[in-house]
Amino acid sequence: MGITREIGAHYVPETGTTFTVWAPEAEKVDVVIHGEKKQTIAMQREAFGYWVGLVEAAKPSTRYSFRLDKEKELPDPASMSQPDGVHEPSEVIDPNYSWTDQHWKNLPLEEYIVYELHVGTFSEEGTFEGIINKLPELLDLGITAIELMPIAQFPGSRNWGYDGVYPFAAQNSYGGVEGLKKLVDACHQAGMAVVLDVVYNHLGPEGNYLNEFGPYFTEKYNTPWGAALNFDDAHSDHVRNFFFQNALMWLRDFHIDALRLDAVHAILDTGAKHFLQELQEHVDHLAEQQNRPFYLIAESDLNDVRLINPIEQGGYGLVAQWMDDYHHAIHTMVTGETEGYYADFGKPEHLVKTLKHSFIYNGIYSENRKRTVGSDATANPAKQFVVCSQNHDQVGNRMLGERLTQLVSFKMLKPIAALVILSPYTPMLFMGEEYGEENPFQFFVSHTDKDLVEAVRKGRKEEFKTFAWQGEAPDPQSEETFNNSKLQHNYKNSEKHYRLREFYKSLIQLRKTIVQKLSKEHLEATLNEDETVLQFTHKAAGLGCMINFSKEPQTIEPEGKEWEVVLNSADEKWGGPGIESSNYSSGSFALQPESVIIIQANA
Template identity: 70%
Template sequence: MAILRDIGANYTPDKGTVFTVWAPEAKKVEVQLHKPEPIQVTLQREAFGYWTGLSEMANPGTRYTFVLDDETHRPDPASRYQPDGPHEASAVVDQSFNWTDKQWKGLPLEQLIIYELHVGTFSEEGTFEGVIKHLSELKDLGITAIEIMPIAQFPGDRNWGYDGVYPFATQNSYGGPEGLKKLVDACHAQGLSVVLDVVYNHMGPEGNYLNDFGPYFTDKYHTPWGNALNFDDAHSDHVRNFFLQNALMWLRDFHVDALRLDAVHAIYDTGAKHFLQELREQVSQLEEQEGRPYLLIAESDQSDVRLINSIEKGGYGIDAQWFDDYHHAIHTLVTGETEGYFEDYGKPEQLQKALEHTFVYNGLYSEHRKKTLGTDATGVPAKRFVIGSQNHDQVGNRMLGERLTELVSFEMLKPVAGLVLLSPYVPMLFMGEEYGEKNPFLYFVSHTDKDLVEAVRKGRKEEFAYFASKGEAPDPQSEDTFNRSKLQRSYTSDEQQNKLREFYKELIRLRKTAPALAKPDKPNMQVKMEDEQLVLHMIHHGQNPSLYCLFNISNQPQTINLLAAAKGSWKTVLHSADQKWGGPGADAQEILQEGATVNLPAASMIIHEHQI
């Protein structure tokens, strides 16, 4: 395993700041300290093109830039803070913080109930402090982890976060590094784990000065965002060092519990040791040093178990991955949408397959991709897959950013919630779904480059040209687009929304307390899809008593029989049509025998508990 090299500005009290930057082609590198009178500090060249030097004049808050060959002035690629945005000077940061989470060791995968949020739109303030104010609500709901969309410094103050250009610098408009540490500490005080979304497959277009320092990119591969980051070409050791150090910084210095790795299928690396494997090895070493576990969760659209297979089995050793097949199987069945990548889905049996075997495309031909896709994940524990019925991608990449609330009936939201929260997989909610938020989650940016703004607008219009009948895509640069994406939290005044939130709360409580769901997994579950009726049977046979869940995801009432294998008596413990959950009223039998006939209202779910 490679020995990593410190980079950036590392401040030590009483000693000053050591500056280190990788610039292999430069003949001379200086640091300019932006004091009332600028101070130049000449750096010494070391092996492989690293430049380093100590300044006793650089203290926390000191602004600085690197000067390459007496000409090019640039912020630090590994800057910890960009107080004035990506085009201005970096600031020295003191990493010390008065942590109160010394006893916190994080939560294991099987205990995660994740809540994905975007800092800018989650609260009225749009800051880390704004998130802290609402943590008690998430705790009350039953959430055990928040997943924060990327917070690496981006241009302006409105962005999803995937246009970040300083991976080490915490977004200034959110509250900077101090604000993030306060949020993580507050989460741990509430018993909440923190998952941070990081982007190692591309960099944003504005404020991206990496090419001025060295070959961070390669033209060997191309991504939807341009040239790929250089993980396997000449000089790639030092690009890998850059991103490995970044991952370790979030875990070690910010006490983050897990990293969600964005679109790892766009991390191109044909070297002997894939970047993701090296990342896992470095994080394992940090675990030994810190005496606690950290989780790595990858996003991939390749349905490939190599990601999560152990290194000994030839895999990369990632702990878990996002699993879109489950979302697509549910979404197509309840909305009827089959455009774009949804054309590969929409068959009722795919929902059963996603529960029994995980990947729907496990070596099958994909009509949308025009190729055979996927591997078999049947034997992989369910806790290693993260699922949801909504997320930032599936909502925000729609032209009008509609949530499921706008696409299906109120009653249908409840069985969909049950399919996520009562599955054996790790459930993830998207902010606001628990009460049926009506505001959209739109794509928004705040670039300062006018040409780039126009290019983004043009790109969005072209992307959704075939939706012309629905109107125009909202302007991503408009502040109104951003403001429309903020949560209203209207459940506090809307009785129906509050009942939906209470329903989510009850499902989460069941997941946490029902013995049958103590360790949910595929071998401890029996499923059967009634294709014509669109009714799913899901029986959890973990510890007694078993739970028998029925989901009617059609818009018609259905009559079915309990499976013959469900021996004995069953008591109804939850019915989504009950008025207390905002339903029209339920007329359900309290006790059922094996093989009994059950009447399911349209768009409903019922949970039965085995009577011992």
């Protein structure tokens, strides 16, 4: 592994705080301590342009900044706390925390049932504490892992998190370092894992001072966000180290169980050892030291199994990746939308292919991309693919941020749930989908730079040109857009929402009973003649699922065994129109329109 070097401010009670910053082109670097009066301490230059200074008087809550060449005073690029926002001094934090999760060792990946949430809109409080208050509800639902959208410090108090500019600092308006540690500890006490979404492909624009310190970016590549982070050009060892240290900090110091790596196709690295492989090696080393597993889960649109194949087979060794193909196959089937990137999808047989082989685009031509896309993932275990019917991207990057609740009938939400939760893959829900949340999830920011706000507004409008969506995009800067995106949690006083949640809960419990027997190898999937009914059967588990996508009743005769009904979404119990017991006579099943029947083989 390459260069490893601690960075940032590290407080030790007996000796004070050691400050370390990488600024290879600077002639002089000082650490400035902010108090009743400023104190300036010269730092010592070490190898490769690292600067180090020990300040005995600097304790937790001390504010500090770095002064480069007697000119600019800037926050610490590796700051762990920005209590006054992205432009103000950094804060020394106390590393000590009274953890109560000593017996926690993470869950096996196949037991993950992931719940993606945005801290600011998930609860009334919009904080880490607000999530803790709702953990009993998530436990009751059957969730085993929460996934936090990025919490690295961003400008203002409203943001999806992908505009973060201090990767080491937990957002001050969410509750900062202490709040995040308290949340992770509470999750582990409840037997729940924590996945953190981290962004290693770009930084946001406002408050991004990295380039002032050194060549963190390279002009070698263009990205949607401008110059690429420098992972393979001159001085890249130290940029790589910055992000390796970040990942290790979340896992080691915050007890996070897994990192979701945002858009890894935009991490551009042509070196002999890709950044992702080296990151995995560092994480493996930490796992050995701590005697517990940590997971790296990639988001990628390349359909490339190299991400998740073992290092000894030429892969990067990551544990799993998001699989957009599954989402797109479901979405186009139930909504009929085929604009933009959905143009490559919309055929019922795509669902059969993705259930059996994971990637639909597995080395075939994409009409939308005008090139051949993907590799064959048939041999990769199903647990390596995270699937969903909704997530922050697929909902929030619609012009109006509509959830499936607004796009399909309420009864159709139940078959969609079965497709995700009873798939062989690692299922992920998007906050609120379990009860059919009707508020949208829209794109929001709270930048202070007026020109940047205008650029964001313009950029959002450009993004929607390839879609036939009607209406006007909500203003991302408006607080109303943010408030409109908050969950209502209205299932407690709405019978239909309550029944949908109970259906989700039953599916999750069912998955838990058969999870050890889920695989692609033992799965059969077929369509009926007119491609309106999908059947898939987990042969090893003796469990079948029949989904009627059409608006007409269908009669299906599953092959082979004697079957009994476990769940029928048309049952009044789940808010359906009701069923007759005679539906199950003589080996055939009457499927109501837009419904799912789950059957189990008689022993």
